Amino acid sequence: MSPHRPAAVVVLAAGEGTRMKSATPKVLHTLSGRSLVGHAVAAARGLDPEHLVIVVGHAREQVAAHIAGIDPDARTAVQHQQNGTGHAVRMGLEELAAQGVALDGTVVITCGDTPLLTADTLCDLVATHQADGNAVTVLSAAVPDPTGYGRIVRDTSDGTVLAIVEQKDATDEQRVIAEINSGVFAFDAKLLNDALGKVTTDNAQGEEYLTDTLAILRETGHRVGAAIAADHREIAGINNRVQLAEARRILNDRLLERAMLAGATIIDPASTWVDVTVEFEPDSVVLPNTQLYGATTLAAGAEVGPNCTLTDTVVGAGARVSNTVADSAEIGEAASVGPYAYLRPGAKLGPKSKAGTYVEVKNSTIGEGTKVPHLSYVGDATIGEYTNIGAASVFVNYDGETKHHTTVGSYCKTGSDNMFVAPVTVGDGAYTAAGSVITKDVPAGALAVARGQQRNIEGWVARKRPGSAAAQAAERAAGAEQGR
Numbered sequence: 001m002s003p004h005r006p007a008a009v010v011v012l013a014a015g016e017g018t019r020m021k022s023a024t025p026k027v028l029h030t031l032s033g034r035s036l037v038g039h040a041v042a043a044a045r046g047l048d049p050e051h052l053v054i055v056v057g058h059a060r061e062q063v064a065a066h067i068a069g070i071d072p073d074a075r076t077a078v079q080h081q082q083n084g085t086g087h088a089v090r091m092g093l094e095e096l097a098a099q100g101v102a103l104d105g106t107v108v109i110t111c112g113d114t115p116l117l118t119a120d121t122l123c124d125l126v127a128t129h130q131a132d133g134n135a136v137t138v139l140s141a142a143v144p145d146p147t148g149y150g151r152i153v154r155d156t157s158d159g160t161v162l163a164i165v166e167q168k169d170a171t172d173e174q175r176v177i178a179e180i181n182s183g184v185f186a187f188d189a190k191l192l193n194d195a196l197g198k199v200t201t202d203n204a205q206g207e208e209y210l211t212d213t214l215a216i217l218r219e220t221g222h223r224v225g226a227a228i229a230a231d232h233r234e235i236a237g238i239n240n241r242v243q244l245a246e247a248r249r250i251l252n253d254r255l256l257e258r259a260m261l262a263g264a265t266i267i268d269p270a271s272t273w274v275d276v277t278v279e280f281e282p283d284s285v286v287l288p289n290t291q292l293y294g295a296t297t298l299a300a301g302a303e304v305g306p307n308c309t310l311t312d313t314v315v316g317a318g319a320r321v322s323n324t325v326a327d328s329a330e331i332g333e334a335a336s337v338g339p340y341a342y343l344r345p346g347a348k349l350g351p352k353s354k355a356g357t358y359v360e361v362k363n364s365t366i367g368e369g370t371k372v373p374h375l376s377y378v379g380d381a382t383i384g385e386y387t388n389i390g391a392a393s394v395f396v397n398y399d400g401e402t403k404h405h406t407t408v409g410s411y412c413k414t415g416s417d418n419m420f421v422a423p424v425t426v427g428d429g430a431y432t433a434a435g436s437v438i439t440k441d442v443p444a445g446a447l448a449v450a451r452g453q454q455r456n457i458e459g460w461v462a463r464k465r466p467g468s469a470a471a472q473a474a475e476r477a478a479g480a481e482q483g484r
Contacts, residue, residue, distance in 0.1 A: 003126035007051065007105035007189050009044040010092040013037045013112025014057025014079040019240045025059040026238070027112040028066055031248040032255065033275025033293060036238055037063065039115035041071050042276075046119020047108065047126065051101055053092045054112065055079050075099070084207025085183070086199045093193060103189035106130060109210065110184050113238045115247055116254075117184065121229050128227035129186035135222035136192070136214055138164070139184040141232035149180035150211070152226050161224040164211050179228065181211070182235035191217060251276075264298070267305075281317075299333070313343070316351065329361075332368070350385070363403075364395075367410065379403075380422065384410030390434065391416045409444065 017026020027037035034042065037054065044052055052071070056063045057079040064076045077095035079088045089109055096103065106126055110117065121139070129137035138161060140152045150164045151174050164181045165174050195213035203209065218224050229235055238244050255276060256269045263282030266272050274292045284298035287305025294312035298304060301318040313326040316333035323339035329347040331337055336354040346363035349355060353366045356373040364378045367385040372378055376389055380397040383389070387408055395406050396419050404422035408414065412426055415434030426432065427444030436450040461471050 003123060003130050004105065006047050006049040006108050006126055006186075007103045008093075008096060008101075009047060009049040009052050009108045009110060010089055011037065011040050011044055011052070011054040011110050011112050012085060012088045012092075013040070013063060014055050014060075014082055014088055015113070016058040016082070017113070017239065020244075021241075025063055027063060028059075029238070029244055031115055031244060032251045033277050034115070035066060035070075036115050037067065037112040038070050040110055040112045040117070041067070041074060043117050043119045043122055044108070044110060045071070047122055049108070050105075051075065051096055051103075053077050053095055055088045055092045057082050057088075083201070084205070085210035086196055086208030086212060089192075089210055090196050090208070093196070103193075105189055107187045107189045107192055108185070109187065111237060114182075114184070114235060115238065116234045116236055116250060118234060121231075121234055122184075124230075125184065125186050125227045128225065132225050133223060134186075134225040135188050135217040137186045137225045137227055138214070139182040139186075139229055139235065140179050140226045141182060141229040141235050142178045143180055143232045144178075146175075146178050146180050151175070151177040152179040152181060153177065154179075154226070159225070161214065161226050162218070164214060179226070180235075182229065183237070184235065185210070187213075191222060272305075284315075287322075308338075381406040381408065381420075383408045384412070384428065386410060387412040388414065390414050390418055390432075393418045393420070396421045 013027045015026060020026045020029065028035045053075040054067050055077045060078055067074055067076055075095060077092045079091045106129060108122060108126060125137060125139045148167050150166045151170055152161055153163045153165055153174060154160065155162050192213065195216045198216050199208045199212045201208055214224050233250055236247060238247055252273055253269065255274050256266050256272060259280045260266055262280065264280035265285045267286065268288035271289045272286055275294060277295050278292045279297040281298060281300040283300050285303040290305035290308045292310050296310045296313045298315045299317040302315040304310065304315060304321045307323045308321055310326045312328045313331065315321060315331045316335060318334040319331045321331060321337040324337050324341045324343065326343035328345035329343035331349050332351040332353060334352045335349045337343065340358050341355045342360040343355065344362035347361040348365045350366055350368040352369045354371040354373060355361050358375045359372050360377045362379045364381040366372065366383050369386040370383050372389040373391065375391050376393040378395050380403050381395045387410060393414060397403050406420045406422040406424055408426040409428035409430065411429045414432045415436060417435045418432050419437040421437065421439045424438055424441060426442040429445045430442045431447045432438055432442065433447065433449040433451065436448060438448055438450055442448040461474050465471050
């Protein structure tokens with residue numbers, strides 16, 4: 001059944017995360033293109049809650065600024081002192097109350113360090129909670145090794161939850177239980193408020209535990225239930241770099257499986273890494289050792305790899321990209337890039353164009369069918385259609401203070417080892433000679449030659465480098481010539 005829209009989701013993201021051993025707050029560490037808290041926010045938004053509040057504490061200004069950047073509509077609440085999960089939830093609810101929000105319905109509590117938790121699983125939790133008429137429903141999971149986790153102890157007669165028992169407090173019989181607490185809950189909003197008011201700090205840590213509300217609600221005659229997550233890995237929290245790497249691998253595998261089931265070919269998933277925001281069309285192909293980040297998209301029939309790193313790059317249908325680094329670039333339909341090319345921000349390659357071996361393109365538009373085959377730099381330029389740029393060409397765009405633009409027309413043929421000193425324009429159909437430094441505009445259909453006349457100084461090697469290997473070779477060649 002489809003659950004009713006939750007009144008609120010509260011994400012707990014106030015912890016310091018000392019085991020990360022990092023100057024970066026734990027919830028701002030990233031995997032697959034999002035921060036830990038970013039994944040939690042995305043999953044929460046999948047429920048379409050009426051209100052979303054994230055409780056921040058450690059490095060609160062930095063975390064709050066990050067949240068404002070990824071979800072401007074989310075509210076933040078501050079837990080100035082980390083006095084337990086119950087206290088954190090109370091801070092979140094008080095923030096909503098201060099804004100005049102009177103919650104009525106379901107409130108979901110999630111954690112800012114569980115990046116594998118999906119909106120679908122949260123939706124199932126809310127549906128179970130509402131269908132069973134529970135005061136609180138805990139998201140649980142059956143794990144292979146429950147050591148260290150709080151066990152879910154159920155009433156064998158009706159399946160309701162009697163208690164969550166921590167490892168240190170569990171009996172031998174309870175330690176055999178494989179169902180554990182995830183720290184994620186669905187509550188009736190009004191009952192949650194009442195229960196939080198009864199939570200004490202009478203424990204070893206002197207903190208307000210959210211889990212204490214379960215016993216409080218049960219003791220007052222309310223039903224406490226649990227919903228089991230289909231995949232126990234979803235509830236895994238991140239506390240150190242090892243767990244972060246493990247979660248990154250799991251999430252990456254999930255993303256690649258989704259892409260393959262939708263029609264993309266991933267030749268070697270083990271060496272392919274993608275962000276959650278990457279999009280694949282059917283029949284796109286990714287070869288080994290490739291990383292796709294940000295808003296990168298692969299159109300139908302595009303082939304990327306091996307050994308590519310693309311960030312925020314659009315790859316057109318049927319394009320081929322090999323051994324390439326690209327950032328904020330557009331690669332047109334049936335275009336060819338690489339091997340060993342570098343496309344920088346603003347590089348726009350038209351259909352059937354080519355940026356070949358050891359070619360760098362920055363802030364430039366290359367027209368349909370135009371080729372920059374090898375060993376060239378194209379910066380701040382516009383090149384028309386079906387033009388060929390000779391090898392070892394450089395678009396000289398910077399005068400030490402300002403960048404200038406070069407325009408090369410359509411159907412041009414430029415020679416090897418050309419320097420185009422911007423600002424300069426080469427007209428349609430023009431040619432430039434090899435070794436030329438183009439500093440003046442070239443009219444359409446003209447041939448530009450800008451180089452000194454060659455002069456051969458006979459006998460220079462024998463006079464200046466007597467006895468050298470070069471002089472001896474020249475002497476042998478002269479003797480051979482005389483003997484003919």
